[in-house]
Amino acid sequence: MTKILLLLSWIGLFLTIIPSMFAFLGMVDGGELKLLMLVGAVFWFAGRVPATWKS
Amino acid sequence: MDEFERQPVPADRLKSLRSFVNLYAGEHVAGTEFMIGPLFLAAGVSAFDLLVGLFVGNLLAVLSWTFVCAPIATSERRTLYAVLERICGRDLVRIYNIANGVLFCILAGAMVSVSATAVGVPFDMTMPGLDDVLPNSVGWIAAVLAIGALFAIVAARGYDAMARVANISVPWMALVFLACGIIALPLLGVTSLSDFWSIASQKIWKGGEPLGGQTKFTFWHVVFFAWFCNAAMHMGMADMSILRYARKWQHGAASGAGMFLGHYLAWISASLLYAVQLTADPSNIKVAPGPMAYGAVGVAGLVCVVIAGWTTANPTIYRAGLAFQSLFPRSSRYTVTLGAGAIATAGALFPGVAMRLLDFVGLYGTILMPMGAIIVTEHHLFGRFGLQRDYAIARGSAFNGAAGTAWIAALAFCALLNIVGGVQVYFLALPGWCISGLVYLLLAYYRDRGSAVPVTHVREAGHD
Numbered sequence: 001m002t003k004i005l006l007l008l009s010w011i012g013l014f015l016t017i018i019p020s021m022f023a024f025l026g027m028v029d030g031g032e033l034k035l036l037m038l039v040g041a042v043f044w045f046a047g048r049v050p051a052t053w054k055s
Numbered sequence: 056m057d058e059f060e061r062q063p064v065p066a067d068r069l070k071s072l073r074s075f076v077n078l079y080a081g082e083h084v085a086g087t088e089f090m091i092g093p094l095f096l097a098a099g100v101s102a103f104d105l106l107v108g109l110f111v112g113n114l115l116a117v118l119s120w121t122f123v124c125a126p127i128a129t130s131e132r133r134t135l136y137a138v139l140e141r142i143c144g145r146d147l148v149r150i151y152n153i154a155n156g157v158l159f160c161i162l163a164g165a166m167v168s169v170s171a172t173a174v175g176v177p178f179d180m181t182m183p184g185l186d187d188v189l190p191n192s193v194g195w196i197a198a199v200l201a202i203g204a205l206f207a208i209v210a211a212r213g214y215d216a217m218a219r220v221a222n223i224s225v226p227w228m229a230l231v232f233l234a235c236g237i238i239a240l241p242l243l244g245v246t247s248l249s250d251f252w253s254i255a256s257q258k259i260w261k262g263g264e265p266l267g268g269q270t271k272f273t274f275w276h277v278v279f280f281a282w283f284c285n286a287a288m289h290m291g292m293a294d295m296s297i298l299r300y301a302r303k304w305q306h307g308a309a310s311g312a313g314m315f316l317g318h319y320l321a322w323i324s325a326s327l328l329y330a331v332q333l334t335a336d337p338s339n340i341k342v343a344p345g346p347m348a349y350g351a352v353g354v355a356g357l358v359c360v361v362i363a364g365w366t367t368a369n370p371t372i373y374r375a376g377l378a379f380q381s382l383f384p385r386s387s388r389y390t391v392t393l394g395a396g397a398i399a400t401a402g403a404l405f406p407g408v409a410m411r412l413l414d415f416v417g418l419y420g421t422i423l424m425p426m427g428a429i430i431v432t433e434h435h436l437f438g439r440f441g442l443q444r445d446y447a448i449a450r451g452s453a454f455n456g457a458a459g460t461a462w463i464a465a466l467a468f469c470a471l472l473n474i475v476g477g478v479q480v481y482f483l484a485l486p487g488w489c490i491s492g493l494v495y496l497l498l499a500y501y502r503d504r505g506s507a508v509p510v511t512h513v514r515e516a517g518h519d
Contacts, residue, residue, distance in 0.1 A: 012227065013230060016227060016230045016231060016234060016355070017230045020233070020235075020237040020352075021237060023238050023241065024237050024241055026241065033238065033352065034353025034354065034355070037234065037352045037353060037355035037356075038353060038355050040355065041227065041358055048223045048227075052223050
């Protein structure tokens with residue numbers, strides 16, 4: 001379970017930063033970027049909140 | 056849990072460098088960064104002045120933490136308040152607490168304003184302008200009252216849960232700041248790293264006249280602002296309370312994580328967001344973090360602004376409550392913290408508080424920093440001159456007149472520099488600190504030289 005939560009939070013971090021780099025290179029548009037970053041936030045908190053409350 | 060508020064921290068409770076890196080990174084990636092970055096741009100700063108000035112100022116701040124605050128913190132192993140009480144006496148510390156509490160409330164108020172701009176986005180609320188002082192709409196008042204009440208209640212119930220949210224959010228918030236900066240670059244015409252400098256200096260931070268009645272910022276404004284925006288913490292010695300847990304004084308360098316993540320990267324990113332807004336509509340000079348972050352990264356940006364404001368405002372209201380509690384010892388902490396939250400919310404109703412955040416931060420350091428000079432002078436010089444250390448505890452005094460006079464003399468000197476000499480608030484903290492230390496040393500010298508009472512040693516050693 002701990003590993004799954006850790007994986008979720010790492011996916012969240014990647015989805016937060018990587019799309020902005022793609023946006024810099026012109027590979028994603030504004031709408032896609034905003035959606036990906038929202039999904040990133042959901043993954044990050046889904047991974048970190050239970051892990052923190054468990055500890 | 057024993058927080059060792061009155062006695063030195065024991066050796067087995069000291070913490071590693073890593074915990075200080077995390078702590079400083081968390082504390083300095085906060086809601087204020089969303090205001091300060093854009094305000095630099097509004098202050099008409101040029102690219103060189105901002106990028107190099109911030110680097111130099113933040114480096115000086117890190118050096119102040121490392122060489123001024125940390126060595127005394129690791130030698131004393133006590134909180135700022137415990138040390139001040141031993142030197143200055145209960146009554147003077149009470150006055151210091153009131154000043155601290157009021158300033159904390161204003162700072163928390165600015166954070167409530169930041170979060171209110173994010174909450175207002177879904178309701179299409181009219182955001183306050185850069186030169187607005189009074190509330191500009193009913194929507195603004197409603198948003199501030201709702202957010203302020205929520206923050207105050209959570210703070211009054213203790214902020215453990217919120218502190219956890221803050222810890223959880225830090226890496227993600229830092230990346231959202233970074234993402235905002237990266238996304239803003241192509242919108243400003245930067246498509247490769249080689250474009251950056253020419254566009255940064257000609258399109259983004261062009262220099263020139265400030266916007267909306269802000270003060271014009273030069274290189275030295277940026278350096279002194281970055282150095283002294285946390286003056287109360289480093290040369291004002293408030294972070295003794297944190298660094299007393301450090302194994303070695305060198306751990307003070309961990310403050311670099313906060314400075315270069317929060318006060319360099321985040322400020323520049325927030326400034327870039329404001330540049331995008333100005334490029335799209337030069338007449339829109341409003342500094343509203345909510346709409347700016349929403350425009351760049353959508354809902355994730357709004358969540359980031361609310362959390363950044365909340366996680367900063369909550370401990371600030373909580374600390375203000377603790378500071379005021381010394382005035383009303385019979386009232387419960389819950390009631391006093393609610394009162395502090397009410398003051399913060401009242402301040403937040405006036406957008407002028409947040410829009411003049413640069414000035415306020417300068418003033419904050421100027422008022423509190425002289426107390427740090429008293430501790431530094433006593434720690435480094437009193438032994439050499441054979442003066443009485445820990446005067447209040449040694450002589451049973453509730454008010455150390457020399458320390459009180461030094462503080463007032465420093466503030467009077469700064470006021471004189473500002474009013475008569477026209478020296479701006481950003482440059483007052485350093486001369487104030489020096490005057491405070493010098494006056495304290497002189498007064499203590501004349502006090503102890505003529506004293507019939509022998510100098511006594513009341514200190515139990517900490518552990519270096």
